[in-house]
Amino acid sequence: MSSKEQTILDDASDGGESFTSIFEDILDAAQASDAEGSEDGYETSEILSEEKCLEMRTYLRAHGEQKFLLKYLFSDDASATDTSESNIREVLYALGIRSSVVLESFDEAAMVQLLQLAITRELSRRIPLDNVTTLDDAISLIKNAKNIVLLTGAGISTSLGIPDFRSDSGIYKRLEAMGLSEPQEVFDLHVFREDPSIFYTFSKEILPTVTRFSPTHAFIKLIQDNDKLLTNYTQNIDNLESHAGILKDKLVQCHGSFAFATCQNCGHKVPGDELFADIRMGVVSRCKQAASADLVQSRKRKRASDDDDDEEQDAQEVDQCNGVMKPDITFFGEALPKTFETRLLGQDIDNCDLLICIGTSLKVAPVSEIIRVLPSHIPQIYISRTPCTHAEFDVSLLGNCDDVVEYICKELGEGWELTHEMIAENAFNGEVAKTADRTYTFTRTSGADKTQEADIMKQEETERNDPDGKNGTSPGESN
Template identity: 75%
Template structure:
């Protein structure tokens, strides 16, 4: 699940925030298209050599934004023989914006705004460590580290059939197919308060249906069992870390979970499973806690005062008829007020809702000083503030990335691309004694795929494919949930 990116209200206006979000989304889309090679034009033609691109990025970091723009944009533009050939496109290319659809079709004003964001991202980008570059380095780091921080996302649960949110087969696409024009509104706190039925109509799509955990969850448990887990920050709301045995004092559920729920009227908490029948039926779940005694006493006193006033005004009215009518009214009121009846909300973090306090207190109060290795697994790192962990931790701390697709907006020391379960199975095999990964879903004879170095600091994990191009996995049949 996701959480809203918090912007300081006294520094960024709503309009500015909307503009920033627009260009953030545009830049994310460009980086994704560039990483999968789906765009033509500049992505393959190369406006500048990679050596020149590195030179420009190095200059930006060394001399700052103003000198960078003067040297590579303003001076070049004034000397350009053809004013229509904007040097800004070359600068954007050097900063990693290489989509021909963007560089050719956007006007200069829009490109300038995009350039500002690209520069900001580049200046914030962490520089990879010179002494951590290979898969062997990753194995050595896990062996020797004592306080590993793990940041996990939906990719560690997809092998169990639990969809992510943003992929082509993810939750948001399903909600769109069900007729919801703005899928994220399902998880918007303001929308929930105005009309909780929207959430309850669609939330069955994200309701946890399994208690089994994946091999990647088991790998995290191994890190804990070997005394090396400092903290597991999870963005997932399926609560499978708890089923895998991750200790509560080692786990921060950044976006909450379905494990519990809270009444939005009286604050009463219940186990999340009590809401599941209502969620499956698509009906709003209400609080079944008895209404407060104070409220009942107050209502009773009011009714007594009204009865006395009515009696004083008409002493001749038939007492028996009045008492009988009043008894019926009180019975009706008592029935409607016997329960709190407030709307129940699962304790998952909605857009517009603050993250648990433990997120910030643990990260800044402990992990920033103790962490000696960061492993990000199965997350695209697109949702702040959780994604900011990679920039909050000191830059000298080794950072490893494990996921199906590369992360183009962050600088990891080593990226291991493939199914998360495959990668951790391979890692455990290399770690040796004490790291035996025992799980019903892993291959019986160890990882039988290929590991290829596909770029600097990047490795690709693939399995043999059958005639239809589907991955072949020699796995034991899963047990019941």
């Protein structure tokens, strides 16, 4: 083996810092463009046949990464022998990277890094179950399951006018429009500790403004009422699961919530809504807990040495902790709640008999790893507006989450009546069609979409004008 071949093998096997998160985004985009038939993708016949691609993926799973690379990247019988770069291009194509932008424009070093990630993803892909392939199968599973694990994301709240984070109209785009070049820094723990004013300047964009919940939240409550809910892992920080009545011992708020806030100095915890006024004004919220005796003495000595004339202000700063308050949401660089790991590995991995992912793109680790941690024989159902291209679900139900769960409850029948004001005003009466293998799409009529959009805009305007609900009734709660 040549030194160049060994270098490529070593780089492709390196799971450390040889590639960054940008390659995750590139891989997602490349695989999504192929799945959607994008114009920048190659035709199947241009590089390899689908039979050849399947053969290569099967060999990878059967023999492992090293033998796979030796056979298809460096062997004499590899179909492209001019340069290793052309061989890498073929292997990437076989692993689902069909974007001409990637295959024609990337240099060898970039393609090697992308290759490592593509191989890792292929090896970690779950093989869909042969006996779970249809919408009827999915409904039957829900009806007969006893211990359902739900993994939920922003898509279960968007019908209430609550934006997600990563879409074109999401939180990060809003923050960019406000002049923030790196939107994720708002939720970076190190940035917060250095300058909490950045978070308080922009966090009003994610402040919960409603207590009502969506039909999808009500569906989760129905699963609980039917004694089938094992755990609801939510990535949302709006705390609407609690408003919907999901029991505390059934709920893991993986990314925390605004329900409480904690002083970064003394650890004092308060209800989160005590910070809301400061957040709306963009002012850093400070802890009003009494300062410790040692801290009071230290501040008095400092005040005396500084000879400050503003005695009233100094007295308040001396007597109170005055530490920075941080909402109990999980920032980047901060560990997830301990209950996430202990419950997943200590209970759910052994007891779950059905996984349903609703309204999540599954792009944020470690929560996204739940689909790989649970045993592969556990059926998996995916419900969201857009497909998930980097995971293999048994059945995918694509459309507005509220529409999908409304349909499911009607099919489940007695004991699954989904009563909710949003359904009463705008019930789903669209089409359900099988659009691909294991995939069904729920399509509303255009008139119904406009009615729902008008209702959301009206609700958002009411909440902007009266965020505390003091000028009338509360935003409303669902049955």
